[in-house]
Amino acid sequence: MDHAIRPARPHEAPALAALVRAAYAHYVPRLGREPGPMGDDYAARIAAGQAWVLEEAGGLAGLLVLEDTPEGLLLDNIAAAIPGRGVGRVLMDFAETEARRRGHARIRLYTHARMVENIALYTHLGYAETHRAVQGGFDRVFMAKAL
Template identity: 65%
Template sequence: MSLRPARPGDAATLRALVRAAYAHYVPRMGREPAPMGDDYEARIAAGQAWLLEQDSVAMGALVLEDTAEGLLLDNIAVAEAARGKGHGRAMIGFAEAETLRRGQTRLWLYTNEKMVENIALYTRLGFRETHREQQAGFARVFMEKLLAGKAG
């Protein structure tokens, strides 16, 4: 597996991977999760998207966004065939390293309150819930991981 920055022309691959990874949430949430409608061309142009590949086959996607509050882990998706093999954790590890590389100490994210398995995973990986908020019709759970102790 290798993680590389997404390139122009990868938007359709990112979109398909994310749509497939999030599709099972649609019945639970009653609507498509926000990442299913994201503008991946813009994410690529901004240098915010990465693809996890094995033998040139996309197995995961990662979107990171610089914010005033720290590095936002905006989206992480793993293809069904690659789930349960530690690839999501590896991409989060990359996001942590990227946070520090960019001189920041806070990696943060939000997820939908109905994505309980994601909340549990992020908690196991050291994220803590900071608050909950309604945004754009979504009930979001905000979480953070402070990385200051890992710098150096």
């Protein structure tokens, strides 16, 4: 896969929103509502320096939203334009590398409790569940990985 990961650019906010909507649409029936990332403000994320994109052949193949927090780097969102091509793994590796580069001792993330395949994937990648809580009306599973 020939790719480049870079900070998202302001004019890309609509494309990021569309990528996320497409990537998360299949969860709407399962959750009974749109997942949180579908309602995020990508222009604000880009302005804050939190949005990163994986670019392939001039197109956007994936997105990451990363937030610095006192508890470690928070991987707030990850989305792939086309699942099953390894984009998610490339983005996960980048997030962990970026966390180390920023001096964090751990990386954190969360997912919806009904997104069981995500929980299994993150566990496989070395993340451990830290707790569960309702946040913003979503049943979330919080996970972390020491770096």
